[in-house]
Structures are given as structure tokens and as C-alpha cells.
Amino acid sequence: MSTPATAEALPVSPPAPARVRGRAVWLGRLRALGESKPAAIGLAVILAWVALAVLAPVIAPYAPNANDLFALGHPTPSRAHWLGTDQLGRDLLSRILWGARPVLIIAPLAVLGAAALGSLLGLAAGYYGRWVGVVITRACDIVLSFPVIILYMIILAHFGSSAWNIIGVLTLTKAPIIARIVRGMALDLREREYVTAAKMRGESSLYIMLVEILPNARGPLVVDMCLRTGYNVIIIGALGFLGIGLPPPDPDWGGMVKDTYGMMMVWPHMALVPCAAISSLVVGFNLLAVGLRELGLRD
Amino acid sequence: MARFLAKHLLFLLLTLLVVSFLVFTLNEFSPGDVARKMLGAYATQEQVELLTKQMGLDRPLLVRYADYLRHVVSGDLGYSARFKAPVKDVLVKHLANTALLAAIAFACIVPLSVLLGVAAGMREASRVDRAISLFSTIIASIPEFALGVFLATIFVVWLGWLPGTATLVAGGGWSVASQFVLPVAVIVLFDSGYVVSMVRASMVEVMQRPYIRTAVLKGLPFPTVVLRHALRNAMLTPITVIMLQINYLVAGVVVVETVFAYPGFGRMMLEATLFKDIALIEAGALVAVFLAVATNILGDLAYLALDPRIRV
Numbered sequence: 001m002s003t004p005a006t007a008e009a010l011p012v013s014p015p016a017p018a019r020v021r022g023r024a025v026w027l028g029r030l031r032a033l034g035e036s037k038p039a040a041i042g043l044a045v046i047l048a049w050v051a052l053a054v055l056a057p058v059i060a061p062y063a064p065n066a067n068d069l070f071a072l073g074h075p076t077p078s079r080a081h082w083l084g085t086d087q088l089g090r091d092l093l094s095r096i097l098w099g100a101r102p103v104l105i106i107a108p109l110a111v112l113g114a115a116a117l118g119s120l121l122g123l124a125a126g127y128y129g130r131w132v133g134v135v136i137t138r139a140c141d142i143v144l145s146f147p148v149i150i151l152y153m154i155i156l157a158h159f160g161s162s163a164w165n166i167i168g169v170l171t172l173t174k175a176p177i178i179a180r181i182v183r184g185m186a187l188d189l190r191e192r193e194y195v196t197a198a199k200m201r202g203e204s205s206l207y208i209m210l211v212e213i214l215p216n217a218r219g220p221l222v223v224d225m226c227l228r229t230g231y232n233v234i235i236i237g238a239l240g241f242l243g244i245g246l247p248p249p250d251p252d253w254g255g256m257v258k259d260t261y262g263m264m265m266v267w268p269h270m271a272l273v274p275c276a277a278i279s280s281l282v283v284g285f286n287l288l289a290v291g292l293r294e295l296g297l298r299d
Numbered sequence: 300m301a302r303f304l305a306k307h308l309l310f311l312l313l314t315l316l317v318v319s320f321l322v323f324t325l326n327e328f329s330p331g332d333v334a335r336k337m338l339g340a341y342a343t344q345e346q347v348e349l350l351t352k353q354m355g356l357d358r359p360l361l362v363r364y365a366d367y368l369r370h371v372v373s374g375d376l377g378y379s380a381r382f383k384a385p386v387k388d389v390l391v392k393h394l395a396n397t398a399l400l401a402a403i404a405f406a407c408i409v410p411l412s413v414l415l416g417v418a419a420g421m422r423e424a425s426r427v428d429r430a431i432s433l434f435s436t437i438i439a440s441i442p443e444f445a446l447g448v449f450l451a452t453i454f455v456v457w458l459g460w461l462p463g464t465a466t467l468v469a470g471g472g473w474s475v476a477s478q479f480v481l482p483v484a485v486i487v488l489f490d491s492g493y494v495v496s497m498v499r500a501s502m503v504e505v506m507q508r509p510y511i512r513t514a515v516l517k518g519l520p521f522p523t524v525v526l527r528h529a530l531r532n533a534m535l536t537p538i539t540v541i542m543l544q545i546n547y548l549v550a551g552v553v554v555v556e557t558v559f560a561y562p563g564f565g566r567m568m569l570e571a572t573l574f575k576d577i578a579l580i581e582a583g584a585l586v587a588v589f590l591a592v593a594t595n596i597l598g599d600l601a602y603l604a605l606d607p608r609i610r611v
Contacts, residue, residue, distance in 0.1 A: 038433075141314075147550030149550070149553050150553070150584065154584065158325055230440060234440075238444060241554060242557060244572075254444070268456050271448045272449070275449065276445075283440040286440045
């Protein structure tokens with residue numbers, strides 16, 4: 001950014017109070033979260049899963065891929081295996097705990113990627129307008145018009161599915177939605193006085209977009225990112241269920257359902273347990289999103 | 300109006316071209332040889348090369364793409380390597396099955412979501428509203444395959460009331476009609492969660508308008524206010540959302556079709572991609588995108604028809 005030399009001489013407020021105020025604002029926000037019941041419950045569910053995932057190596061009773069051959073005959077929940085074992089005699093509780101890790105890493109990472117890419121595209125489309133805007137909007141429309149699940153199948157079946165490929169595909173397909181939201185807000189915000197003021201100061205376009213416009217588009221973006229994380233968890237599960245998710249043998253919730261679904265009539269618990277795990281995590285994200293929206297409307 | 304249609308149809312054509320080219324190029328970069336896949340592991344290298352030549356796969360990409368386009372325009376979609384039949388026949392058969400499933404689901408989703416959405420939105424923050432909102436949030440949070448597993452556990456494993464698969468072949472004492480119950484239930488539950496919240500949000504907004512207050516204040520009974528004054532305006536925004544569901548119902552039900560082994564379009568696409576059946580993937584992708592953009596245009600048209608204030 002190009003700051004004029006005269007700006008150095010102007011009295012600048014010391015940075016320390018600003019930071020303290022920032023922390024107070026965040027503490028206030030956290031307390032406000034408690035005011036909305038859905039937000040509090042959602043956050044509690046998510047944090048519980050995060051804690052379980054982080055502590056998996058400590059609290060999981062067995063190694064996630066260890067087979068207990070004696071359990072094969074009686075895979076139902078017992079004292080040795082609280083949630084029972086799967087078709088290969090692997091402890092379900094341990095696999096659920098370890099399986100929380102890839103989901104909780106991939107889903108938020110993909111959302112962050114989509115938010116970064118989508119914000120940049122949306123800002124550029126909204127701020128520059130004209131042909132840049134038209135090209136970006138049209139490109140986004142094309143990606144959005146494609147039924148995503150079929151897009152995932154085509155791409156992942158071709159490039160093979162690894163954690164990075166899933167993150168990449170999710171990022172690419174979610175970015176246009178974020179871009180659309182940010183573009184709408186950028187179109188509105190670029191007419192504001194503080195943007196004009198920044199232009200007069202001689203700030204670069206990049207600075208204006210990232211520092212002046214983006215922070216003001218934050219509210220709706222945070223709610224949307226929360227919803228997207230939940231959707232991503234669903235998609236990662238669905239990909240696993242379709243057999244194009246994370247490669248075995250490491251536990252992946254969707255893949256666990258796929259492997260045991262055929263045994264539903266005999267041992268329904270093998271598919272029920274991972275289904276319950278994935279559903280509860282998504283409920284957590286969606287409740288948090290509902291709560292955040294509620295709080296946002298009240299302000 | 301004519302300009303509106305022309306513009307949208309042009310975009311539809313552009314999208315189809317871009318997507319078909321992207322899918323075509325994507326197949327180019329995929330590892331694994333189509334000829335090798337068709338002939339199996341025990342074919343000699345000469346046989347593989349001969350088939351590659353016969354299928355014209357040794358020519359440059361752009362030449363083959365132009366060739367492909369020429370064939371598509373003349374109505375020839377190619378031959379499916381996975382199903383060993385012309386792509387057109389395979390596609391029509393599976394699309395018809397999915398269309399049946401989608402139509403039944405759609406016929407349930409629309410009245411159900413409008414009813415629940417209006418009931419929740421007509422008195423914001425009431426007990427009914429809270430209950431319906433919570434229900435739709437939770438239902439929309441459960442992945443389709445998990446919903447399928449939950450429902451199958453209850454109605455197939457425990458109660459034994461329904462069959463767990465929907466292969467469309469009567470067998471095991473189950474009629475074809477009974478096979479539809481669970482897949483339709485999963486789709487309706489998963490999808491209506493989203494549509495209900497859309498209808499509710501729109502209804503809440505309309506109920507705050509001055510003309511509703513006027514209607515209430517002049518002493519009209521509440522049901523009349525809701526049905527005669529609010530409903531039509533409240534349906535404006537959700538109609539686009541509802542039209543978009545058609546797209547999901549046809550192309551997005553891959554998971555449900557896989558859960559219940561339903562011989563539909565989505566599962567056909569999954570099998571095609573896993574088998575690298577290029578001709579079928581191409582044709583299926585084009586159909587999916589066509590449906591998506593076409594329902595988008597229909598949604599816009601429905602919006603125009605309902606709202607007399609908008610003219611193009």
C-alpha cells in the first residue's frame with residue numbers, strides 16, 4: 001500500500017488500547033453467544049467433538065485399526081467394547097474417536113479455502129464491476145449450475161481421492177457461493193464515504209478491498225461459513241459412503257457406514273454408530289449458525 | 300420477454316459447451332486406459348493399441364472434441380462401456396426411474412413444506428414456530444445416508460414393515476410400491492427441512508408488512524389474513540427455491556439411490572465415473588447441467604408470473 005509521507009507526522013492513536021478493546025469485544029461476543037440457546041448448544045457439541053478428536057490417542061481404548069478376533073462372533077456392545085465392534089472386529093468407539101479427526105480438519109480447512117478464494121473473487125467482481133465482474137459472475141454461475149455431487153464424483157473418481165483432493169474440490173465448489181455473497185456486499189459498500197476517503201488517500205485497490213470493504217462484510221460471512229462447515233461434514237460423509245472418500249483402512253465416518261451397511265439386517269449398530277456421530281456434529285454446526293443469525297438480527 | 304428468454308437460452312448453451320469441454324478434457328488427464336479397462340487385464344498390448352485406434356483415441360484432443368460435438372448434435376451420444384448398450388438407451392431408462400422417484404418426492408415436499416413454513420412463519424417466535432424451526436434445522440442436518448440408515452433400522456430391521464431395497468423388481472414378498480416408501484421418505488425429510496425454513500423466513504417478512512397490520516386491525520379473522528393476504532406474497536421468494544429443488548431431486552439423489560440400490564440416474568453416474576465410462580459421463584453431465592440451468596430459468600419465469608411488479 002502506498003501511504004503518503006505526511007501521514008507519518010499525523011498523531012496516531014497508540015496500538016495497545018485498540019488491542020485491549022478488541023479483546024473486550026471478543027469476550028463480549030462470547031458472552032453474547034450464551035444468550036442464544038441454539039448457539040450455546042451448537043458450540044458445546046462442536047467443542048465436545050473437537051476435544052474428543054484431540055484426545056483420541058489418549059482416551060481411545062484400542063488402536064483404530066486393531067482387530068479383536070474374539071469379538072467377531074459377538075460384535076454387539078459389551079463391557080470390552082462399549083459401542084461394539086465392526087465387521088472386522090475393530091472397536092467402534094475407538095474408530096469413531098479417531099474418525100472425528102479427518103472430518104474436523106478437512107471440513108473447516110475447505111471452508112477457509114473457499115472463504116479466501118470466494119472473498120477475493122467476490123471483492124474483485126463487486127469492486128471493479130464491468131467486465132471483471134461479468135466474467136467472474138458468469139464463471140461462478142457455471143460452477144454453481146453443476147449438480148455438486150456429480151461434479152465430486154467425476155473429479156474424485158478421476159484424480160483419486162485423498163484428503164487434499166477433497167479439500168480442493170470442496171474449496172472450488174463452495175467458493176462461488178461465498179463470492180456471490182461478498183460481491184453483493186461489495187457492490188453496496190464501495191459507494192460508502194470511507195471507501196471514497198481511502199481512494200482519496202491514494203490507497204491501492206487491494207488495500208481498499210481487504211482492509212476497508214471486507215471487514216464490513218464479515219457478519220453474514222461468518223454465519224455462512226458456519227453453515228458451509230456443516231454441509232462439508234455432510235459431503236465428506238456422503239463421499240465416504242459412495243466409496244470415493246478418504247482411502248481405507250483409517251477410520252472415516254462415511255466409509256464406516258458404507259462398509260457395514262450391507263449387514264444392517266444382522267448388526268444394525270455398526271452403521272448406526274457412525275451415522276449418529278456424523279449427524280450430531282452437523283446438528284452442532286447448524287445450531288450454531290442459527291444462533292449466530294439470531295444474535296446478528298438482534299444487534 | 301423475448302430478450303429475457305434469448306439471454307438465458309444463450310447462457311444455457313454456453314454453460315453446456317463449457318461443461319462438456321471441461322468433462323472431456325478431464326477424462327484426458329485421468330490415469331487408466333479406457334481400452335485396457337474394456338479388454339481386461341489379460342489382453343495383449345497389441346489388442347489394446349488396436350482398440351485405442353479403432354475408438355479413435357489416438358487423435359488430438361480438440362479433433363476428438365469437435366468430432367464428439369458433431370455426433371451429439373446429430374443425436375448420437377455414443378456407446379456405454381459399462382452397460383454395454385447405447386448411451387441414449389441407458390440414459391433414458393435411468394432418467395425415467397429417477398424422474399418417477401423425484402416426481403413422487405416433489406409432490407410430497409411442496410405441500411408439506413408450504414404448510415409447515417406458513418404455520419411457523421405466521422406467528423413469529425410462537426411455540427409452533429420454535430418447534431417447527433428446530434425440527435427443520437435438525438432434519439436438514441442429518442445426512443441422507445444417515446437418515447436412510449435410521450429409517451431402515453426402525454422400519455426394516457425392528458418393525459419389518461418395509462423392504463430395505465428399492466430395486467424396482469418385486470421380490471421377497473414386497474411389491475414395487477412398498478419399495479418407494481423409504482427412499483421417498485428420506486428425500487422428503489432431508490429436502491423439506493431446507494424448503495420449510497425458506498418459506499418460514501419469507502412468511503415472517505410478509506407478516507410484518509403494513510397491509511397485514513391493516514387487515515388485522517380492520518377485524519378480519521386471522522385465517523383469512525393468512526390465506527387471502529399473506530400467502531400469495533409469501534410464496535414469491537420460495538418459488539425459486541422450490542424450482543431449484545427439481546435439480547437436486549434429479550441429480551442430487553445419488554446417495555439415496557445408493558442407499559436403497561435404486562436403479563436411477565445418480566447411481567448410474569456413480570457407476571459410470573467409477574468405471575471411467577467416458578461417453579456415459581459426458582452425456583450424464585450434459586443432462587444434469589441442462590436440468591440445472593433449465594429449472595433456474597423456469598424459477599425466474601415463475602417469479603415473473605407471480606409478481607406483477609416485475610416486467611422484463
